[in-house]
Amino acid sequence: MQTKINWKNHFVGFVLVVASILLAFQLERWGESKQEKELVELHLKEIIEETKFNEQQLEVVIEKMESDVLKIDTLFQLIDKGEDLVNINRLVFQLLDVRPPYVKKNAYNSFTTSGDIRFVEDFEQKSEIISLYEYHDQIEAFGELLLDSYEEGFWSYIREELDLRNARPQPIEVYTERSFINGVSSYRYFLYRCLATYRTHEQRMEDFLETFGTEA
Secondary structure (H helix, E strand, O other), X not given: OOOOOOHHHHHHXXXXXXXXXXXXXXXXXXXXXXXXXXXXXXXXXXXXXXXXXXXXXXXXXXHHHHHHXXXXXXXXXXXXXXXXXXXXXXXHHHOOOOOOOOOOOHHHHHHHHOOHHHHOOOHHHHHHHHHHHHHHHHHHHHHHXXXXXXXXXXXXXXXXXXXXXXXXXXXXXXXXXXXXXXXXXXXXXXXXXHHHHHHXXXXXHHHHHHHHXXXX
């Protein structure tokens, strides 16, 4: 006698198996999505902290550069008068402290090299992060130009002509020499160019922190 197959039960069982597989898949995907979101939040928190550090460092550099520009202007005024060699010499030695910005990129490098940046669903947020660090590269490039100008013009001259050991003032002719004036002028030019770029980037970091800082 042939056993009658209960197709209804088979169908219900099949549906339950399929539903269980789909549910398990969804739960697994939900777990992965939750993990990916947590990873992005962790990376973003580190980038926010890194941006705060970079902003503080850049602020210090900007203040130093603004001070140096004023010192150079004062130096030229004193040189034009051809007197007060003590203060002329003092200002020159103060300008020896050149300070390009240091930019941390550890958090961003971790975000990109790990591949976790692909989990950022907000396209605008991802674009802002990438753009922010591209501008970090720009301020580093300007810092290198500043150092080149300093070393090739200003430093190369005073290394040969000034008393670096005792810091004694030199005859006025040492400070009025064209090589010295051109070296200081070139250094001032790059200071001014850097300042314009750094101020813009400082504002960019402030805007980034205002937009995304509360999400970390």
